[in-house]
Amino acid sequence: MGGWRRFGPAAALGAALVAFGPALPAAAQSAGDAQRGGTLAQAWCATCHVVDSKGGGRAADMAPAFPALAADKAKTPDMLRQWMTREHTRMPNFNLGRREIDDLVAYIRSLAVP
Secondary structure (H helix, E strand, O other), X not given: OOHHHHOOHHHHHHHHHHHXXXXXXXXXXXXXXXXXXXXXXXXXXXXXXXXXXXXXXXXXXXXXXXXXXHHOOOOOHHHHHHHHHOOOOOOOOOOOOHHXXXXXXXXXXXXXXX
């Protein structure tokens, strides 16, 4: 069974609301906690992604490095949030909650060099 059917109707509805619903004003969006996001990144993401500026983590084919995501001005916080809610064929399904996504986005953004 492929697609969203294997995740159930609630996951499909949640993804649809995120992907197609109106965007929240920036002030209404949670800023997230970069420290918690860093902990999540080390625990869940470092097996495939380089997750910090010191090269921590393992770079797998097609797994973007978090510092590179932070440096890419096209990768806005909203874009990163939406990307994390979509199914990725080569990524495990972590079923991230809104707070975890906000924390990971805050962590990735914290890696941007001013």
